[in-house]
Amino acid sequence: MNPAATRTEFAAIIDTLAAFGTPLQVLMPVGAAILLALALVPAWQRYLGPAVTGTTILLLLGYALLAWFHWRVWELAVVVSPETGAISGRVAVPLWIESVKLYVWALTVALMAVCIKRHRAELLPGVSVILSILIAGAAVWGKPFTEPLPRFLNQYFGYLAAMDSGNFMIAMNAYQGMEGARQFYYNTIYMWIHPPALFFAYGTFAISFVATVLMIMRRHSSYETTAYRWARLGYLPLTAGMLLGFPWAIIAWQGESWWWSGKVNMSIMLWVLYTAHLHARLYLRRQGMWRWVAALSILSFLVLLLTYLATYFVPGAHSVV
Amino acid sequence: MKTPAHLRQWDYALTVVTVALLGTLGLQSFIGTAYVWWAESVIPGWQISGYPDFMLVMNVIAAPQVIALVIVMGLCVPKRLFDRTALVIVSAAMLGAGVAAWAWTGDAQTGLAVFLALSALIQVAVVALTVAGVRGPSYLTEGRLVKTGSGLLHLGFIAFAYVVVALQDSVFMLPAFWIATFFTIAGTLMAFYADKLAFKKTVRVEVDRSFEAV
Numbered sequence: 001m002n003p004a005a006t007r008t009e010f011a012a013i014i015d016t017l018a019a020f021g022t023p024l025q026v027l028m029p030v031g032a033a034i035l036l037a038l039a040l041v042p043a044w045q046r047y048l049g050p051a052v053t054g055t056t057i058l059l060l061l062g063y064a065l066l067a068w069f070h071w072r073v074w075e076l077a078v079v080v081s082p083e084t085g086a087i088s089g090r091v092a093v094p095l096w097i098e099s100v101k102l103y104v105w106a107l108t109v110a111l112m113a114v115c116i117k118r119h120r121a122e123l124l125p126g127v128s129v130i131l132s133i134l135i136a137g138a139a140v141w142g143k144p145f146t147e148p149l150p151r152f153l154n155q156y157f158g159y160l161a162a163m164d165s166g167n168f169m170i171a172m173n174a175y176q177g178m179e180g181a182r183q184f185y186y187n188t189i190y191m192w193i194h195p196p197a198l199f200f201a202y203g204t205f206a207i208s209f210v211a212t213v214l215m216i217m218r219r220h221s222s223y224e225t226t227a228y229r230w231a232r233l234g235y236l237p238l239t240a241g242m243l244l245g246f247p248w249a250i251i252a253w254q255g256e257s258w259w260w261s262g263k264v265n266m267s268i269m270l271w272v273l274y275t276a277h278l279h280a281r282l283y284l285r286r287q288g289m290w291r292w293v294a295a296l297s298i299l300s301f302l303v304l305l306l307t308y309l310a311t312y313f314v315p316g317a318h319s320v321v
Numbered sequence: 322m323k324t325p326a327h328l329r330q331w332d333y334a335l336t337v338v339t340v341a342l343l344g345t346l347g348l349q350s351f352i353g354t355a356y357v358w359w360a361e362s363v364i365p366g367w368q369i370s371g372y373p374d375f376m377l378v379m380n381v382i383a384a385p386q387v388i389a390l391v392i393v394m395g396l397c398v399p400k401r402l403f404d405r406t407a408l409v410i411v412s413a414a415m416l417g418a419g420v421a422a423w424a425w426t427g428d429a430q431t432g433l434a435v436f437l438a439l440s441a442l443i444q445v446a447v448v449a450l451t452v453a454g455v456r457g458p459s460y461l462t463e464g465r466l467v468k469t470g471s472g473l474l475h476l477g478f479i480a481f482a483y484v485v486v487a488l489q490d491s492v493f494m495l496p497a498f499w500i501a502t503f504f505t506i507a508g509t510l511m512a513f514y515a516d517k518l519a520f521k522k523t524v525r526v527e528v529d530r531s532f533e534a535v
Binding site for chain 2: 215219220221222225232235236239240243244246247250257259260261262265266268269272273275276279280282283286290296303310313314315316
């Protein structure tokens with residue numbers, strides 16, 4: 001292993017990502033503002049369909065660039081034991097963490113917006129408002145092209161520096177940290193199922209939320225049916241994703257206090273609320289029940305937002321505070 | 322076969338209780354999060370000094386809610402596998418067995434595990450009878466696939482609760498977890514998408530209506 005050469009190669013791919021991605025990152029808030037304007041001005045709403053499709057294509061192109069970057073990271077991020085000099089493995093950084101999180105959520109909603117059939121014209125304005133917020137957030141806070149994977153790169157560059165230090169103990173400490181992260185975080189199979197399943201669910205719940213708002217405004221059961229169809233599509237990956245987090249947490253956080261941690265609490269709350277919502281709608285035909293169903297649906301989506309934000313505000317396992 | 326009106330009222334009451342229990346669990350989770358946030362920022366070293374006690378309190382508050390949920394499921398899902406009175410008696414007996422196990426061993430976790438194991442057994446019987454097409458179990462929803470799905474996903478939930486309560490340190494943890502996950506996912510799929518999964522397709526007519534009237 002040649003840490004200096006590896007650092008140089010990393011610098012080159014980070015520069016390439018920035019060179020191609022910066023225009024897109026600048027374009028993203030502009031596109032978000034246009035989408036927002038089209039969604040809010042009734043006379044312009046007929047252009048929303050093509051605008052959403054165009055946005056989705058741009059986001060997909062950007063995601064292809066990010067996929068290339070992650071592929072190159074996998075090729076370069078070799079973890080070598082200072083004790084034996086043997087390669088332990090490469091770090092496969094998933095395409096939905098750190099700086100890419102909001103981008104993936106935006107892309108998911110965009111792809112789903114393209115696929116909406118039932119109540120399409122009525123749903124698109126609301127969905128576009130959510131999409132524009134996500135896109136702006138991904139560009140302004142995520143900065144996936146100009147500040148990629150800050151936590152991973154910080155740890156990996158720290159590991160390279162330790163390997164270069166000539167001090168065996170320092171190198172060994174850094175190696176153990178990096179190897180632990182590789183085995184139990186980045187490369188674990190759960191990391192490649194749990195977050196994407198949840199992002200898929202988040203996307204469907206966003207559309208279900210918009211349909212529920214329409215249901216409250218128009219007071220008609222057909223919007224509830226649409227909201228339910230999107231919610232049930234998301235409930236399955238939400239349940240699967242949360243369940244799959246359990247054995248992973250037991251292995252990865254052995255000895256750590258994670259049960260009832262802030263993020264876990266919020267996730268349980270999210271799941272029980274959507275479960276309550278789906279149970280309540282069984283009695284939609286009862287007098288006044290639609291109000292409860294609508295309230296539960298809205299509350300569930302608000303809790304979803306809080307659950308996402310909990311990672312950044314509430315300390316504990318699962319947190320980046 | 323259409324469910325009689327007085328039984329539908331019973332079903333409705335059970336659904337309301339289920340939603341209320343899920344709501345209280347959600348509220349507990351929210352208060353727990355707020356407390357973690359507050360404690361971490363105000364009490365130095367709380368992760369080490371306060372977290373174990375916090376987990377204990379949260380478990381103590383959550384356990385009766387989970388037991389109540391499982392009891393409601395036991396009363397709700399296999400509706401009329403036994404008649405209503407028998408079902409209440411069976412649920413009370415299961416609860417009694419759990420309490421007896423708790424008293425015998427002095428360990429609440431063992432009591433909860435016994436209760437969940439018995440609930441799982443009942444649920445397995447319900448699913449088997451439903452799959453076999455026996456007319457005993459009746460459900461809120463219609464169609465055998467939907468009923469089987471509903472039974473399976475509730476069985477998955479009970480099995481997962483059992484894994485959390487009793488198997489976290491066991492070699493059987495992962496196999497039991499995968500079985501619970503399979504039941505939950507397969508059950509959810511069947512309950513939600515029975516019309517698409519069924520070999521014999523039926524066309525469901527959706528009646529759209531205004532909520533103004535209700």
